[in-house]
Amino acid sequence: MASRRSQHTEQLKGKVCVVTGASSGLGESIAIMFAQRGASVTxxxxxxxxxxxxxxxxxxxxxxxxxxxxxxxxxxVDPSARKAIVEKTVEKFGRLDVLVANAGVADPQSGILTASEETFDKIMNTNVKAVFFQIQEAVPHLEASKGNIIVVSSMSTLMACSPNIVYPMSKAAVDHMIRCLAVDLGPKEIRVNAVNPSLIPTRIRRDYAPDEETMDKQYAQALVTEIEKQPLGNVGVTKEAVAEAVSFLASDAASFLTGLCMPVDGGRSFAGTFGNKS
Incomplete structure (x- = not known):
């Protein structure tokens, strides 16, 4: 048992990883787990x-x-920032093995009757365009290391969502990007996967409330509804559970997995629509 535990804590030993959106929420949890498991992390x-x-x-x-x-x-969203992320990582650590594209945004005003072009562009530019071009920056280094990419998508791609539509649209684009890049980058021995979490308590919901206290209350109310529809257990999905899935996909244990969009949702995506009717 002791050797098994030791092996788990060294799951990512020696790997150099980038985690975007790491200043809070899920990205922070992923970065911390990577740190615990031996990785160097930007x-x-x-x-x-x-x-x-x-x-x-x-x-x-x-x-x-x-x-x-x-x-x-x-x-x-800034091309110079995407370039700096990769260049500074390689400058400090000499290589890049894993890119976790976690940064994302949402907006409550993204229904068919409420979305503006500004809101649409904000969501698509962050959740799709920036991910695509961050991967483009990383590919030469990932090819050299035979590395891998994990993108944080969403359970909402597997369900009909209302009234906020643009966010799940953006994540559906991400899911198909994963499949296309798995084929495109496979010959370079670069694996590309995604995780699709259900509702978790992160700051992505900050635009849905005027302050953090209200945000926390809204999350608690939404969680009760979601748990009622979740087949597995009576608790919500945690940031740590999602980080575990990301850590596995980043590791050599997942060496023959690519093009996978992995639900981490306790079966919630099989249990009806997400959100409320407008």
Whole structure:
């Protein structure tokens, strides 16, 4: 049992990983788990204070090995930020093995009668365009390392969603991007996968509420509804459960998995529509 536990804690030992959207929520949890499992990690995010706080947590999780971590602030919508993320990672660590494209946005005003072109562009540019071109920046280095890519998608791609439509549209585009890139990058020995979580408590919901207290209350109410529709168990999906799936896909244990969009939702996506009718 002890050797098994040791093997698990070294699941990503020696790998160099980038995690976007790592300054809070799911990205932070992924970065921390990677730190616990032996990886060197570049954390990327827009909020400098939150990013530094996440960096501190990763150093602590590694047992104080600060040299294994790098923080790069910037918005992945900005081409210069995407370039800097990859270049600074390779400059510090000499390679890149895993890209986790986690950064994403949502907006409550994204229904057919409420979305503006500005909202549409914000969601698509962050969730689809930035992911595509962040991968493009990373491919030469991932080809050299025979590395892999994991994109954080959503359970909402597997269900009809209402009234907020543009976000699941963007994630559906991500899912098909995964399948296309798995074929396109397979000859380069680069694996490409996604995880599709159900409702989890992250700051992506901040635009749905005027403050964090209200956001937390809204999440708690939504979670009750979602748990009622979830076949597996009576608790919601946690950030740690999603991070476990990402860690597995990033590891050598998943060496023959590519083009996979993995639901991490307790079976919720099989249990009817998501959201409320407009």
């Amino acid at each position: 954390l990327c995010g827009r909020n400098e204070d939150r990013l530094q706080a996440s960096l501190t947590l990763c150093v602590q999780a590694s047992g104080g090995q600060a040299g294994r971590f790098l923080a790069v602030s910037g918005d992945v």
